[in-house]
Amino acid sequence: MKEIVIISGKGGTGKTSVSASFAVLGGKDVIVADCDVDAADMHLLLKPDYEISEEFYSGELAIIKQEDCIKCGKCKDVCRFGAINIIENKYITDPLSCEGCGYCARVCPTETIINIDLNVGNWYISNIRTGSKMVHAKLATGADNSGKLVAQVKNKAKELAEKMNKKYIVVDGSPGVGCPVVSSLSGASYVVLVTEPTVSGLHDLKRVYELVKKFNLRAGCIINKYDLNISVTREIEKFSEKEQIDKLAKIPYDKSFTEAVIQKLTVAETDNKIKPLLQKTWENIKNKINETN
Amino acid sequence: MKIVFTAKGKEWNSPVDPRFGRTEYFFIYDDEKNEVSIANNADSSKEAHGAGPKTAQKLFDLNADVLITGNGPGENAATVLNQTGLKIYVGAGDMTIKDAYDAFKNDKLPLFKAKK
Numbered sequence: 001m002k003e004i005v006i007i008s009g010k011g012g013t014g015k016t017s018v019s020a021s022f023a024v025l026g027g028k029d030v031i032v033a034d035c036d037v038d039a040a041d042m043h044l045l046l047k048p049d050y051e052i053s054e055e056f057y058s059g060e061l062a063i064i065k066q067e068d069c070i071k072c073g074k075c076k077d078v079c080r081f082g083a084i085n086i087i088e089n090k091y092i093t094d095p096l097s098c099e100g101c102g103y104c105a106r107v108c109p110t111e112t113i114i115n116i117d118l119n120v121g122n123w124y125i126s127n128i129r130t131g132s133k134m135v136h137a138k139l140a141t142g143a144d145n146s147g148k149l150v151a152q153v154k155n156k157a158k159e160l161a162e163k164m165n166k167k168y169i170v171v172d173g174s175p176g177v178g179c180p181v182v183s184s185l186s187g188a189s190y191v192v193l194v195t196e197p198t199v200s201g202l203h204d205l206k207r208v209y210e211l212v213k214k215f216n217l218r219a220g221c222i223i224n225k226y227d228l229n230i231s232v233t234r235e236i237e238k239f240s241e242k243e244q245i246d247k248l249a250k251i252p253y254d255k256s257f258t259e260a261v262i263q264k265l266t267v268a269e270t271d272n273k274i275k276p277l278l279q280k281t282w283e284n285i286k287n288k289i290n291e292t293n
Numbered sequence: 294m295k296i297v298f299t300a301k302g303k304e305w306n307s308p309v310d311p312r313f314g315r316t317e318y319f320f321i322y323d324d325e326k327n328e329v330s331i332a333n334n335a336d337s338s339k340e341a342h343g344a345g346p347k348t349a350q351k352l353f354d355l356n357a358d359v360l361i362t363g364n365g366p367g368e369n370a371a372t373v374l375n376q377t378g379l380k381i382y383v384g385a386g387d388m389t390i391k392d393a394y395d396a397f398k399n400d401k402l403p404l405f406k407a408k409k
Binding site for chain 2: 149217
């Protein structure tokens with residue numbers, strides 16, 4: 001069982017559209033994991049049925065038990081996040097500002113502050129129309145994605161893949177280069193970098209590739225909307241060559257991406273000129289992975 | 294020599310955990326004494342952020358000579374471990390602990406070196 005992680009560094013390059021297309025092209029062979037939890041949108045394309053739902057806890061929140069509070073204000077003085085407010089003569093923590101560091105609890109003379117585990121949302125196992133399953137999550141308002149949540153989603157996907165004897169896990173990775181991305185990459189078999197020919201697209205591609213290199217992972221690049229700026233496309237190709245990144249595909253700008261989204265479908269399911277390109281790319285990725293062994 | 298595996302279980306035929314920071318267990322084998330011990334890493338894997346460095350600290354406390362894992366630690370954890378002289382071997386993410394040990398003995402596992 002192989003894990004294909006799709007990342008982009010920059011947002012808006014078409015990462016999720018590509019990931020969801022691979023999920024459809026791979027069909028029954030693929031378990032899908034949506035680890036782009038901050039702004040999850042794969043569910044719009046794959047319409048999961050939320051068959052199994054579990055609460056997810058990550059981080060902590062300080063709670064001040066009012067009955068023992070002597071209103072000394074020490075907690076408010078030491079809180080560097082400004083998370084403790086006086087409301088109607090009561091000291092109360094603001095869940096959106098509290099980082100759960102525990103400093104207030106440490107200085108409280110009556111030990112009336114406790115940290116509770118924070119419920120930051122739910123994770124789900126769903127059936128999707130490809131005849132397979134998808135693992136995904138939804139964060140509560142103001143909650144943060146974390147390496148822990150990504151690890152949870154990926155571990156569940158892996159368990160399912162093993163149990164159901166699936167060949168591939170397609171992971172829609174997290175954006176940026178932080179903790180969730182490190183967690184997305186950990187345990188991966190192959191990385192697909194989806195980029196676009198803009199200055200920030202190339203900049204963020206280089207940045208995220210630094211991370212991929214730390215894990216010594218094999219990677220391939222898809223340049224989406226390549227014809228929008230041929231000179232940056234050439235720069236991306238030069239960079240890929242220098243770093244020995246597999247050239248997977250150059251996809252022209254095409255309205256079929258948007259048209260598919262409007263119909264709540266992937267580009268791999270509507271009639272357009274991008275579809276055969278993606279089919280070829282998916283076959284290509286499978287060959288590259290099987291070569292590695 | 295003390296060899297530590299990131300592990301999903303506590304037996305020789307348990308799979309290697311391909312993750313470093315959020316590995317479930319450390320499977321520790323002392324080949325001079327022929328002794329196996331287990332260290333639980335559940336507390337590190339419960340961290341929302343920064344599981345890698347925390348796990349690296351634990352590994353340092355175990356006083357290991359060799360680590361065998363999947364892709365290898367991330368940058369923060371690697372920075373810590375590089376100071377310790379620990380040798381890290383990767384590419385065992387799909388193996389059982391037994392198979393990973395045999396591969397290591399036969400020089401089949403690549404040494405982890407973060408590319409610059």
